[in-house]
Amino acid sequence: MAAPLLDVRDLVMHFPVRSRGIVSRTLGHVKAVDNISFTLEAGQSLGLVGESGCGKTTTGRLVTRLQRPTSGQILFEGQDIANASPRELRPLRRDIQMIFQDPYTSLNPRHTVGSIIGAPLEIHNLVPKNKRLARVQELLEIVGLSPEHYNRYPHEFSGGQRQRIGIARALTLQPKLLVADEPVSALDVSIQAQVINLMQDLQKEFNIAFLFIAHDLAIVRHFCPEIAVMYLGKIVEKAPREQLYMSPKHPYTKALLSAVPDIGQVIAGGRRERIRLTGDVPSPINPPSGCPFRTRCWKAQDICATMPPPLEKKGGAGLAACHFPENTNPENTNPENATRDAA
Amino acid sequence: MTQNSKPFLSVEALTVNFPTSDGIVHATENLTYTLERGKTLGIVGESGSGKSVSSSAILGLHHYNNAVVSGQIWLDGIDLLQLSDKEMRLKRGKDVAMIFQDPLSALHPYYRVGDQIAEAYRAHNRVTKRAARARTIEMLARVGIPQPDRRVDDYPHQFSGGMRQRVMIAMALINDPTLLIADEPTTALDVTVQAQILDLLQDLQREFDTALIMITHDLGVIAEVADDVLVMYAGRAVEYGTARALLTKPSMPYTWGLIQSVPDVTASVDKPLRPIPGSPPSLVNPPSGCAFFGRCEFSERVAGNRCAHELPKLLPIELGHSKRCHLEDTSIMYSDSAEAGVL
């Protein structure tokens, strides 16, 4: 079996917290990403979901090497880029690109759309100067904008159109992996679907792998066949979407899913019972011992405080890190039953 | 809705315009709706649809920008638009209160949360500082902030997002308002926290028999809390009715499109999403016909190109359900969506 496009192993990112004395000392670490592993095949999509502060954005920044991880390996096409120098990273920047959340702040307002999209061509000197314009116009067309717009400035476009520009910029170098960090959450609902469809078309057409980072469970489900749920810097569950949404194994996944307001239930009539998590996510500086979720978990027992549950198979195709997983009865993996269970 | 007595809140032909250098922005045009105590009206729309502008008008917040407000806003038998600045100020924060989308920017960063809440209480009650503080701590406890007697002296940045929104709710409800306007109160929050806040708002609404206007772009939130729903597009109401009627039988193509374009946590993932093409029209030079013309899939089903030239009226289609649309046979929408496998 060939090596996967992206193979992340034991990735750790700790940010030091310093004291305020005359001479600053390191008091502890924010464990933003705490020992996570996952793989992504070429042309596939992996969803990374979780609440703010769970480390999903940091993970994206590590994979694109905007930050250097504390430890762990990031194998891209078999080559470890976790500690690559800026010089070594240069060719990789072509293969790994990023789409950002806010299309209003991630485009330089003083550059024309043409120079924003064309800049990577210039930096990597890939296309001869006289053909750059043609390439930019081609890219604009690919993302559904008019090729004549290359001379305009970002403020002349709406939010959805700006995100298309951001996607065109990311596509310029024909990357193999796109890290999309909340690519549609700043957009209006009716526009979100346009951008999601565009990304799906592009993925098929150019065989691009997506690391799709978002908090919106419905959109992640729509986009990614496999999804990892993060909590306090750790992956607590990773499973194919059918299983994750129909019969989640980790209580946190279950709670997260049941918290999503859903119009389907009203149409179906009646309101479902929801699992209510109490309190806030604990501080990542001093996470709970054992299982990070135990302080908010309704199933927590003594062992949860002493032994961190390993991420392992709990029935079905996926992995979960829990001592007392949900939905482990074989008959419960039937989607019909599972829906009723969550309802 | 009783036929004889006036409803508790009755907004009639509300129009809000902003003169700008580019021309007059028609932010809200001829908006009419009613709301009883203890009930929730959900106002749905995208950015620029006029949903926030129209609600700020109820608080008289447009006194402070050069907006032109006309129409009538009857609250408990008084037309708020006829009140003097001072009379309106005495109603603000007392009879009508508001909570906002981003609690971090809506709270003053330099003052302790307790002082900010007490300030709202003392603006409408002649009480000592000590009494106001006691009342503040009581409210903080009521909205579920742990250790309220200690946290009362913290600054906004020391709270998490969800706790900050609880602080905002405590501030809004400290004078027992009869009408509460919540402007995207959970948009900036994580889903599990959103669920907590929505529960809290509904609990408090039941306890104080408050009329609640919930402004949101999220149909899921609407499904969760609203009794009635008003859909706004380009400054006008385009569909208005009970939540059940509107969500199960959307009759205006825009509402239908919104429901279609949202991926559902249970819907099929094989079909692409059905986005609404294009983007909303300018509010400076609104089109002469239907504002949704150009994005609407069904306008060619209306004879004589009426959608392009004639603004449809908001007309009842059944009891408690009206729409602004020329399309008479809405069954074509359902045959279409059944195909898409959503409804």
Place this chain on the structure above:
Amino acid sequence: MIAFAVRRTLIGIVMLLAMVLVVFVLFFAAGNPAKDVCGKFCTPEKLKQVTKVYGYDQPISQQFGLFMKGLVVGRDYPVNDAYRAALEKSNPDLVIHCAAPCLGYSQHDASTVNADIVKYAPVTISLALYSFILWIFFGVLFGVIAAVFKGKLLDRITVGVTLVVYALPTFFIGTFLLQFVAIKWRLVPYPTYVSIADGGVAGWFSSLLLPSLTLALFYMAAYVRITRAFVLESLSEDYIRTARAKGLRTRVVLFRHGLRAALTPLISLAGLDFAALLGGAVITESVFNYQGLGLLAVTSARNSDLPVLIGLVIVAGAAVIAMNIIVDVLYAYVDPRVRLR
């Protein structure tokens, strides 16, 4: 907070030392200071003697070491040890002790640089303080008024006037005030500096009115516009909408919620502008012929009096660094979000 202040002070001292080094190397290595001291009618023999007596024959590192020693513990002049020892016996009055922090000795003025600066500093400090109070008070006042009446006539007049004032050069304003207010219309007596010791507070106060006003007008114009912008920005914040939604009086919304936030960035600006003035207001002091540090700098530069120039640069730099620390501490005091580290 104290730990922060201590740490920032230590960093400030390091920065100051680095600055002294750069200034010293630039001034001494670039030219031939002995030639400047030797003067117009220099002969080769005299130059040789001066070089030796003043220690300019020593390597630059050694000269810098001596200078640093003077800053820390003080030193004696002339520099050459043998020469000084001889002088001590023959003519002890000519040996000059310069106490720490010794900034150097000016042959031209025949005094230590410290003495020069102490002599000229009161005028500059008085001017800086006086104009600072004027410009902050009126600048912020008119800035707030302009912001509150944004777009109205009062705002347009204020903005228009400040633009004109801002565009007028200081020497023009100074000369105008001097020629018309003092000389032609005789609204105030001709300004000459009177110290508090000589004329009491009232005398000091009136003697500084015109030059301080000259200095303040330029800053005032700038601060009206800055304040206006900050207040307008603050008034468009979400928390102002919250304050209004609470039903607070306009006055409370404006001052307690709006102005408070706008003043914070003003603190850092004002602190640095004030510090810059402590280095001397060259044009104003020249126009009114007030003996301040600015004028001292001009004369020293004209006379190629390097020791004085070095001393002035160090003093001005120290003022900026010190104000920076004060501003940072103040900032943390007014903005609870700023945690000092």
